[in-house]
Amino acid sequence: MAEVDRPARRAGRPRTTVLTRDLIAHAALRLLDESGADGFTMARLAQALRVRPSALYNHVEGKEDVIAAVRELVSDRIDVDAFADEPWDAAMLAWARSYRVAFAAHPPTIALLATLPLTGALRTMRMYDTVVAAMVRAGWPEQEVLPTIVAVESFILGSALDAIAPADMFDPAGAEAEVPAFASAYRARARSLGNAPPADAAFEIGLRALLDGLRDRHARLHAESS
Amino acid sequence: MAEVDRPARRAGRPRTTVLTRDLIAHAALRLLDESGADGFTMARLAQALRVRPSALYNHVEGKEDVIAAVRELVSDRIDVDAFADEPWDAAMLAWARSYRVAFAAHPPTIALLATLPLTGALRTMRMYDTVVAAMVRAGWPEQEVLPTIVAVESFILGSALDAIAPADMFDPAGAEAEVPAFASAYRARARSLGNAPPADAAFEIGLRALLDGLRDRHARLHAESS
DNA sequence: ACCTGAACACCGTTCAAGT
DNA sequence: ACCTGAACACCGTTCAAGT
Numbered sequence: 001m002a003e004v005d006r007p008a009r010r011a012g013r014p015r016t017t018v019l020t021r022d023l024i025a026h027a028a029l030r031l032l033d034e035s036g037a038d039g040f041t042m043a044r045l046a047q048a049l050r051v052r053p054s055a056l057y058n059h060v061e062g063k064e065d066v067i068a069a070v071r072e073l074v075s076d077r078i079d080v081d082a083f084a085d086e087p088w089d090a091a092m093l094a095w096a097r098s099y100r101v102a103f104a105a106h107p108p109t110i111a112l113l114a115t116l117p118l119t120g121a122l123r124t125m126r127m128y129d130t131v132v133a134a135m136v137r138a139g140w141p142e143q144e145v146l147p148t149i150v151a152v153e154s155f156i157l158g159s160a161l162d163a164i165a166p167a168d169m170f171d172p173a174g175a176e177a178e179v180p181a182f183a184s185a186y187r188a189r190a191r192s193l194g195n196a197p198p199a200d201a202a203f204e205i206g207l208r209a210l211l212d213g214l215r216d217r218h219a220r221l222h223a224e225s226s
Numbered sequence: 227m228a229e230v231d232r233p234a235r236r237a238g239r240p241r242t243t244v245l246t247r248d249l250i251a252h253a254a255l256r257l258l259d260e261s262g263a264d265g266f267t268m269a270r271l272a273q274a275l276r277v278r279p280s281a282l283y284n285h286v287e288g289k290e291d292v293i294a295a296v297r298e299l300v301s302d303r304i305d306v307d308a309f310a311d312e313p314w315d316a317a318m319l320a321w322a323r324s325y326r327v328a329f330a331a332h333p334p335t336i337a338l339l340a341t342l343p344l345t346g347a348l349r350t351m352r353m354y355d356t357v358v359a360a361m362v363r364a365g366w367p368e369q370e371v372l373p374t375i376v377a378v379e380s381f382i383l384g385s386a387l388d389a390i391a392p393a394d395m396f397d398p399a400g401a402e403a404e405v406p407a408f409a410s411a412y413r414a415r416a417r418s419l420g421n422a423p424p425a426d427a428a429f430e431i432g433l434r435a436l437l438d439g440l441r442d443r444h445a446r447l448h449a450e451s452s
Numbered sequence: 453a454c455c456t457g458a459a460c461a462c463c464g465t466t467c468a469a470g471t
Numbered sequence: 472a473c474c475t476g477a478a479c480a481c482c483g484t485t486c487a488a489g490t
Contacts (some may be wrong), residue, residue: 011456012490018455042483051455054485058454063483114387115337123407125398133407142417144431145411150388150424151432155377158384161340162376172351179351181359185371192369198376205370206377209439216438237475238471244474268464277474280466285472288462456489463482470475 001169021059025069032070036108042066064116065141071113072121079100080127083134089215091134096156096207103160139222148214155210163199168198245277247285250405255332258296262334268292290342297339298347303328306353309360315441317360322382322433329386336386365448374440381436389425 009018025046032040042063046053060066079098082091103110126148135145176183193201235244253274258266268289272279286292305324308317329336354375361371402409419427 009455010490011488013453013454029307041481045483052457053483054457055455057484111341114384115341122401122404125401125408128396129405129408132411135406136411142411142414146415147424147428147431148435150428151381151385151435154384154388154428154432155436156384157387158340158380159377160383161383162380170351170354175348175351178348179355181362182351182355185358185362185368188368189372196423198373201482202373202376202380205373206380206436209374209377209443210381210432210436212439212442213435213437214439216442217435235474236471237469237473239473240471267462269462279464280476281474283465359479455490456487458485458487460476460485464480466477466479468475468477471473 019049019055019059021069024049024059024066025054025073028066028070029073029109032108033106040112044152058166067112067116068119071116072120072123074102074106074109074113074202075124075127078107078127080130083130088135088140089137089211089218092131092152092214093207093211094213095131096152099153099156100163100203102161103157104163108162110164114157114161124186138218140218141221152210155206159203159206162202163197165199167198245275245281245285247295250275250282250285250292252298254292254296255299255335256307258334258338259332263338264336266338293338293342294345297342297345298334299336299348300328300332300339301350301353303331304353305422306356309356314364314366314445315437317359318378318440319433319437321357322378324390325379325382326386326429329383330389331392336390340383340387364444369446378436381432385425385429385432388428389423391425393424 024045028040028045031048032047035044040217042053042056045066046056049056060069077098078095080095082094086094101111132145135148136142140148170186172179172183172186177182189198189201250271254266254271255321257271257274261270268279268282271292272282275282286295296384303324304321306321312320329339357375358371361374362368366374396412398405398412399407415424415427
């Protein structure tokens with residue numbers, strides 16, 4: 001019964017291309033979005049592509065490689081253009097928000113991609129190159145640029161992870177007496193946010209504080225050198 | 227041969243206790259440290275405890291539950307005492323560093339634990355209660371306290387994830403011409419850091435900026451209300 | 453070059469049987 | 472109450488056979 005709508009392809013090279021690394025990556029992202037990280041197996045991925053699992057290994061090195069390909073797909077949506085014509089701090093704000101949005105668009109991938117080290121792909125290095133160049137132009141000491149970018153990225157990734165946590169995870173219901181200050185702050189936050197996602201509020205507060213702090217430092221460095 | 231040093235226990239309840247949730251958690255943390263997240267399987271965990279895998283299920287609900295128990299173990303090392311007698315900002319600095327150290331002590335667990343939502347355990351809520359109470363005492367508006375704490379935590383977790391990435395992941399070797407600004411900043415960072423871990427520099431720069439920004443905000447809120 | 457099909461060495465989890 | 476042992480339904484990956 002399940003066999004009926006499976007491909008009736010015989011062994012041997014197909015006359016027309018059925019798989020490429022890019023097709024696999026797109027199918028993987030779709031599968032991830034639809035069935036979550038747990039449902040993401042090579043077998044299911046092959047099924048979605050109407051192919052046997054072993055066929056995938058002609059185009060990717062393994063599951064890790066598929067995930068790396070998905071990461072490239074997601075990372076491509078990060079917009080770095082603001083660094084071309086906006087001041088470094090405004091550009092960084094825009095970049096950080098775009099970065100977070102790119103991941104937030106595919107919640108099940110976040111844990112998978114955050115966990116995996118960023119690939120050393122040329123595309124990724126080009127993104128860094130744009131950001132680095134703008135910061136150096138703005139007068140940041142060169143040896144501080146990379147740590148500063150990494151710090152902002154760490155905050156973004158951590159916030160993305162926080163965003164996929166269940167919203168009511170820390171509902172202190174039943175333990176109010178044990179943790180009164182926490183319970184009260186929990187209620188105060190709920191009142192002030194309404195239906196807005198708590199993770200968004202934390203991200204905006206943190207991002208603004210981080211950039212305020214970086215602006216302070218930038219100003220201090222500038223004051224010394226003049 | 228491998229059978230020789232396996233337990234020769236017959237079926238049936240053992241006369242003396244061989245397993246508890248706590249014993250399992252400690253063995254799991256040790257196994258994780260020794261063989262990494264990939265080598266962490268229920269079978270290997272059972273082997274370390276000289277027990278059959280199915281025996282574990284009398285004490286934990288499954289693999290996820292084991293990971294939750296490990297998280298509790300790691301989280302217990304986070305020191306929140308500074309909030310008792312230091313100003314909120316100094317205490318937060320100390321808390322953040324202790325938080326990061328607790329995870330850094332067990333690198334292979336970071337990806338596993340960061341991915342999993344924090345358990346709503348009472349112990350965790352008590353930690354939050356301490357931090358919240360200190361911040362409210364310091365004059366922070368109650369509805370902002372939780373988002374602010376979550377922002378700091380996001381940064382810490384993101385930084386911990388960054389710390390386990392391979393150090394040379396972004397070595398632009400061979401692509402210097404393509405990404406000159408990035409390659410130059412990469413070299414400048416290497417010169418200024420020597421053998422110090424790049425992740426530590428990023429963490430300290432980010433943490434200070436974040437807290438400078440939060441201090442700004444705290445001062446601004448205070449100025450308005452007086 | 454690139455597919456199928458069979459095979460391998462594992463997984464996590466359930467549950468009856470046993471003490 | 473809590474262990475063993477057998478079983479189930481999967482995993483990711485390799486590789487010969489086939490076109």
